[in-house]
Amino acid sequence: xxxxxxxxxxxxxxxxxxxxxxxxxxxxxxxxxxxxxxxxxxxxxxxxxxxxxxxxxxxxxxxxxxxxxxxxxxxxxxxxxxxxxxxxxxxxxxxxxxxxxxxxxxxxxxxxxxxxxxxxxxxxxxxxxxxxxxxxxxxxxxxxxxxxxxxxxxxxxxxxxxxxxxxxxxxxxxxxxxxxxxxxxxxxxxxxxxxxxxxxxxxxxxxxxxxxxxxxxxxxxx
Amino acid sequence: xxxxxxxxxxxxxxxxxxxxxxxxxxxxxxxxxxxxxxxxxxxxxxxxxxxxxxxxxxxxxxxxxxxxxxxxxxxxxxxxxxxxxxxxxxxxxxxxxxxxxxxxxxxxxxxxxxxxxxxxxxxxxxxxxxxxxxxxxxxxxxxxxxxxxxxxxxxxxxxxxxxxxxxxxxxxxxxxxxxxxxxxxxxxxxxxxxxxxxxxxxxxxxxxxxxxxxxxxxxxxxxxxxxxxxxxxxxxxxxxxxxxxxxxxxxxxxxxxxxxxxxxxxxxxxxxxxxxxxxxxxxxxxxxxxxxxxxxxxxxxxxxxxxxxxxxxxxxxxxxxxxx
Numbered sequence: 091x092x093x094x095x096x097x098x099x100x101x102x103x104x105x106x107x108x109x110x111x112x113x114x115x116x117x118x119x120x121x122x123x124x125x126x127x128x129x130x131x132x133x134x135x136x137x138x139x140x141x142x143x144x145x146x147x148x149x150x151x152x153x154x155x156x157x158x159x160x161x162x163x164x165x166x167x168x169x170x171x172x173x174x175x176x177x178x179x180x181x182x183x184x185x186x187x188x189x190x191x192x193x194x195x196x197x198x199x200x201x202x203x204x205x206x207x208x209x210x211x212x213x214x215x216x217x218x219x220x221x222x223x224x225x226x227x228x229x230x231x232x233x234x235x236x237x238x239x240x241x242x243x244x245x246x247x248x249x250x251x252x253x254x255x256x257x258x259x260x261x262x263x264x265x266x267x268x269x270x271x272x273x274x275x276x277x278x279x280x281x282x283x284x285x286x287x288x289x290x291x292x293x294x295x296x297x298x299x300x301x302x303x304x305x306x307x308x309x310x311x312x
Numbered sequence: 313x314x315x316x317x318x319x320x321x322x323x324x325x326x327x328x329x330x331x332x333x334x335x336x337x338x339x340x341x342x343x344x345x346x347x348x349x350x351x352x353x354x355x356x357x358x359x360x361x362x363x364x365x366x367x368x369x370x371x372x373x374x375x376x377x378x379x380x381x382x383x384x385x386x387x388x389x390x391x392x393x394x395x396x397x398x399x400x401x402x403x404x405x406x407x408x409x410x411x412x413x414x415x416x417x418x419x420x421x422x423x424x425x426x427x428x429x430x431x432x433x434x435x436x437x438x439x440x441x442x443x444x445x446x447x448x449x450x451x452x453x454x455x456x457x458x459x460x461x462x463x464x465x466x467x468x469x470x471x472x473x474x475x476x477x478x479x480x481x482x483x484x485x486x487x488x489x490x491x492x493x494x495x496x497x498x499x500x501x502x503x504x505x506x507x508x509x510x511x512x513x514x515x516x517x518x519x520x521x522x523x524x525x526x527x528x529x530x531x532x533x534x535x536x537x538x539x540x541x542x543x544x545x546x547x548x549x550x551x552x553x554x555x556x557x558x559x560x561x562x563x564x565x566x567x568x569x570x571x572x573x574x575x576x577x578x579x580x581x582x583x584x585x586x587x588x589x590x591x592x593x594x595x596x597x598x599x600x601x602x603x604x605x606x607x608x609x610x611x612x613x614x615x616x617x618x619x620x621x622x623x624x625x626x627x628x629x630x631x632x633x634x635x636x
Contacts, residue, residue: 126507126509127477127478127479127506127507127510128477128478217590217591231364231365231366232365232366233364233365233366233591234366234591258504259365259504260364260365260533261363261364261365261533261576261579262533262535262576262577262579262580263364263575263576263579263587263588264364264365264587265579265581265587266579266580266581266585266586266587267579267587267588269585270586270587288507288508289508289581290508291580291581291582292581294581295581295582295585296581
């Protein structure tokens with residue numbers, strides 16, 4: 091169970107983006123979070139993935155309240171989350187070949203010995219061939235790079251997935267392909283999903299339930 | 313969508329014939345980004361060029377504006393009105409008479425297109441000064457009017473681009489594109505990253521500005537946006553236009569005829585939500601025959617030969633039953 095309880099968060103002291111938002115994702119559940127641009131839904135997703143420290147409120151993961159955020163979170167906690175962001179160009183190190191990009195989380199966690207097997211298998215799942223794996227981000231299209239970013243998010247086999255506008259830049263076919271990869275992974279592992287976006291049709295098709303930002307009890311920040 | 317779907321008797325605003333663009337790479341290889349594109353665009357008409365990222369759509373737009381990098385080689389022609397071939401015109405002509413004046417560009421990422429160190433007002437005023445004959449005292453007023461045309465709120469005129477939301481930056485860029493009153497509007501992915509409401513508002517505004525007297529070429533991967541405003545659809549795959557159809561027939565009955573176009577529509581979440589298997593080919597390494605054949609469910613040995621664009625579709629197995 092991933093519970094966000096009465097979260098208040100923002101980027102400036104005393105000027106939160108939103109106040110008192112609560113959201114729960116049950117184990118194995120896929121929740122789509124819908125809201126207009128700039129409402130703070132991405133910030134909430136970052137709080138849920140322990141990437142942004144809220145000003146107030148609690149994040150409870152499987153019954154245990156999170157105590158630290160970002161590098162202060164225990165390693166086991168951090169690696170329980172796989173995150174895919176909207177803009178693959180901004181979330182991929184331009185110096186790394188795609189194969190190293192996907193392998194980076196393994197290496198960072200001292201599991202470099204598993205790289206060969208895991209990366210090959212995952213790359214195949216997301217549809218990247220060996221030829222593409224040897225390229226750097228500027229040599230591939232947005233869609234191909236986002237496939238690599240999704241593989242990177244899955245390589246540590248997280249229990250929770252957070253997809254923040256994962257497909258906003260992508261064409262219909264690539265969108266459908268990436269969603270299929272996420273769903274296959276979830277069917278295999280029972281991972282929970284928080285998908286953030288503004289495409290209602292997509293999230294309603296993809297997720298078990300969708301939550302409207304306006305129904306989460308948010309009071310305006312300022 | 314009451315405008316005529318077929319070019320009227322008047323000369324087309326833009327006539328593209330056999331346009332090809334290739335990039336010379338190190339080692340003498342070529343990346344063929346656009347191959348043999350044909351289309352015409354009449355006043356009052358909106359053509360949506362759709363396809364997945366990396367299929368050559370944006371290169372085509374750059375070619376029309378003379379903004380290709382130095383290693384690009386072009387072939388064919390792109391007649392603007394009846395006097396300028398955009399592919400042959402020199403930089404001076406393009407800069408002084410075409411860009412902004414005869415072709416307005418609504419850019420792909422408006423936030424990156426605006427000058428970051430100057431306010432929206434100052435950029436609007438500069439554009440008004442450069443592109444119109446407004447006398448000096450009237451410039452300030454003309455800039456405000458230009459902002460209003462694109463529904464850009466007055467109160468935000470003195471802001472810098474980084475202080476604008478995505479939707480406002482989009483409107484600022486649209487306002488700039490409309491100042492020159494150009495007969496052709498070129499919108500390159502005008503809706504990337506906007507939410508659904510803003511997408512609809514943006515494309516409706518573009519459509520409204522097109523009116524009866526201008527033509528709109530919208531390049532997009534967003535099929536819903538294309539369906540909303542386009543009169544005609546051109547589907548691009550691996551640098552080629554593989555289907556060119558009336559928008560209503562394409563999205564409704566009888567539907568797309570090229571298997572790629574059909575797959576693209578079926579991938580929409582409101583339809584089957586099934587991806588097209590595989591990935592598009594490398595533009596540096598295109599097959600001799602149909603580029604879609606490796607991913608195509610109906611491919612046969614006939615597909616080793618490049619299918620010509622015949623009756624609006626380039627496929628040996630165009631879904632015959634669908635033909636109206």
